Amino acid sequence: MFWWEREKETGSREHNGSPPCGQVRVLVVGDAGVGKTSLVHLILKGSSIARPSQTVGCTVGVKHVSYGSVSSSSNSIKSDTHRDFFVELWDTSGHERYKDCRSLFYSQINGVIFVHDLSQRRTKANLHKWAAEIAANGTFSAPLGSGGPGGLPVPYLVIGNKTDISAKEGTRVSSGNLVDVARQWVEKQGLLPSSEELPLAESFPGSSGLLAAAKEARFDKEAVIKFFRMLIRRRYFSDELPGPSPWSISPLQNSLHLTSENSSDENQLHRRLSLSGEGYKSSVLPPLPAQLNLAPPPTLYPQQPMSVPESYSFHRFSTSGLSEMGSTKSSRADINV
Ligand SMILES: Nc1nc2c(ncn2[C@@H]2O[C@H](COP(=O)(O)OP(=O)(O)OP(=O)(O)O)[C@@H](O)[C@H]2O)c(=O)[nH]1
Numbered sequence: 619m620f621w622w623e624r625e626k627e628t629g630s631r632e633h634n635g636s637p638p639c640g641q642v643r644v645l646v647v648g649d650a651g652v653g654k655t656s657l658v659h660l661i662l663k664g665s666s667i668a669r670p671s672q673t674v675g676c677t678v679g680v681k682h683v684s685y686g687s688v689s690s691s692s693n694s695i696k697s698d699t700h701r702d703f704f705v706e707l708w709d710t711s712g713h714e715r716y717k718d719c720r721s722l723f724y725s726q727i728n729g730v731i732f733v734h735d736l737s738q739r740r741t742k743a744n745l746h747k748w749a750a751e752i753a754a755n756g757t758f759s760a761p762l763g764s765g766g767p768g769g770l771p772v773p774y775l776v777i778g779n780k781t782d783i784s785a786k787e788g789t790r791v792s793s794g795n796l797v798d799v800a801r802q803w804v805e806k807q808g809l810l811p812s813s814e815e816l817p818l819a820e821s822f823p824g825s826s827g828l829l830a831a832a833k834e835a836r837f838d839k840e841a842v843i844k845f846f847r848m849l850i851r852r853r854y855f856s857d858e859l860p861g862p863s864p865w866s867i868s869p870l871q872n873s874l875h876l877t878s879e880n881s882s883d884e885n886q887l888h889r890r891l892s893l894s895g896e897g898y899k900s901s902v903l904p905p906l907p908a909q910l911n912l913a914p915p916p917t918l919y920p921q922q923p924m925s926v927p928e929s930y931s932f933h934r935f936s937t938s939g940l941s942e943m944g945s946t947k948s949s950r951a952d953i954n955v
Contacts (some may be wrong), residue, residue, distance in 0.1 A: 648660060
């Protein structure tokens with residue numbers, strides 16, 4: 619099954635009377651039960667989901683993200699411009715059952731969010747397989763000049779979930795994954811019908827990581843939004859980048875927890891712009907530089923491939939390096955939501 623979900627808060631709203639003027643597509647992948655659907659819900663709604671059902675195939679959610687820039691005219695007078703964009707979040711099922719068909723959803727990808735369960739080390743190691751699968755079977759929009767993990771040619775973000783049950787790693791096992799194992803066993807026996815309803819949520823300890831994160835506002839929303847904006851910039855504004863990307867800085871600074879690295883104009887931009895797009899006040903705006911020669915697709919489908927010459931070294935928006943992605947060591951560098 620495949621359906622389209624729009625963000626309720628902003629999806630039906632057209633800021634400033636203008637529809638969003640482009641979109642980027644982000645795949646959300648990881649093993650079954652790591653919390654992809656929960657994460658996407660948190661990103662879209664800003665709240666936790668109590669009992670997510672297992673994703674069947676793929677679910678697409680859409681978030682509005684505003685992107686702006688400070689442009690300089692020839693007479694050195696600066697003007698602010700900003701636009702709304704769709705960020706499509708393609709939440710793909712991590713279940714083995716969909717392995718053969720899920721590459722259907724690996725189409726025109728701008729970026730990838732990898733999710734793993736901090737209490738289940740193998741889910742982090744498996745991210746390499748996910749990266750390789752996507753790299754081998756996907757098509758990409760605005761690809762990087764060189765490949766990342768598994769040859770993945772687009773920026774990615776790694777998110778470690780279930781911090782609440784990973785605290786005593788090694789001494790405690792995620793009950794959620796025990797349930798998953800049980801579910802897989804039951805399915806293999808042919809005992810579980812297509813409804814796939816097992817009471818996953820009820821098996822967890824009282825506080826869930828995402829739930830707690832949502833309640834305590836610990837969710838690093840800004841880092842995620844920054845990732846989305848970076849993808850928007852790459853796709854639609856790449857000709858605004860005169861030199862190396864602000865992300866292509868020394869590896870030591872490649873941390874999602876570091877905001878100091880973002881002393882670029884993009885960070886100032888974040889301060890100026892509302893994350894949710896609220897306060898979007900400007901009237902009719904001139905075309906953005908990249909749009910002068912790029913026609914954004916009028917609808918979400920089909921997304922047109924775009925070739926962007928990558929003459930700069932691009933930083934992957936992840937603090938987990940290739941090797942670490944396959945390692946079992948948990949890293950402070952991941953966003954732990
Ligand atoms: N303890 C705990 N449980 C969580 C957390 N996040 C999600 N869960 C639970 O983990 C289970 C699986 O979450 P989902 O979001 O459906 O996982 P998924 O990765 O989308 O799973 P698939 O659709 O099967 O690929 C659900 O019962 C969630 O309530 C968390 O941070 N902590």
